[in-house]
Amino acid sequence: MNDPISDFLTRLRNASRARLDECVAPHSKLKESIASILKNDGYVTDYSVADDSRGHKTIVVKMKYVDGSPVITDLQRVSKPGRRLYYSYTEIPRVLNGLGISILSTSKGLMKDQDCRRNKAGGELICKIW
Numbered sequence: 001m002n003d004p005i006s007d008f009l010t011r012l013r014n015a016s017r018a019r020l021d022e023c024v025a026p027h028s029k030l031k032e033s034i035a036s037i038l039k040n041d042g043y044v045t046d047y048s049v050a051d052d053s054r055g056h057k058t059i060v061v062k063m064k065y066v067d068g069s070p071v072i073t074d075l076q077r078v079s080k081p082g083r084r085l086y087y088s089y090t091e092i093p094r095v096l097n098g099l100g101i102s103i104l105s106t107s108k109g110l111m112k113d114q115d116c117r118r119n120k121a122g123g124e125l126i127c128k129i130w
Helices: 004-017 029-041 111-119
Strands: 023-024 044-051 055-061 075-077 103-105 109-112 123-129
Touching: 004 029, 004 055, 004 123, 023 029, 029 044, 029 055, 029 103, 029 109, 029 123, 055 109, 103 111, 109 111
Parallel strands: none
Antiparallel strands: 023 055, 044 055, 075 123, 103 109, 103 123
8 A cells, every 4th residue: 555644534535425433444643643633623523543353453433424414525635645745834725715624744743724824834735624
C-alpha cells in the first residue's frame, strides 16, 4: 500500500455511503489524530483503538448518521505522495465556504483549518471533509 491515509479516508467514505455502524482500519498515530479531529468536529460518534485476531492494532471508528443520512457527505484527499501541497495560514482554502473542514499537518501537529488560521500555522493540506 503506497498511501495509508488515502486508504483510511476511502474506508470511511465507503462505510458512510454503505451506512455501516463502524469502520475498521489499521492503526497509526496520524489516523488516530484524524479520527480525533472528526470526533471533536461532530463528523463521527466515537473512535477506539483495539487489537485484531492476529494482535495488530486497529482503529475502530463509529459512524454518525442524522435521520438515516450520513453526516460525512464526502472526503477528499488533497496532498498525495506524488504531489504534496503546502499552504501558509493565510492561503488555506475554505471548504464549501466554511461548511466543511480541511485537516493540515503542521509543525504543531494535526489541526483543522480554523485552528491553523488562529494559531498562524501553515502546513501540508491532508484532506477536505464535508
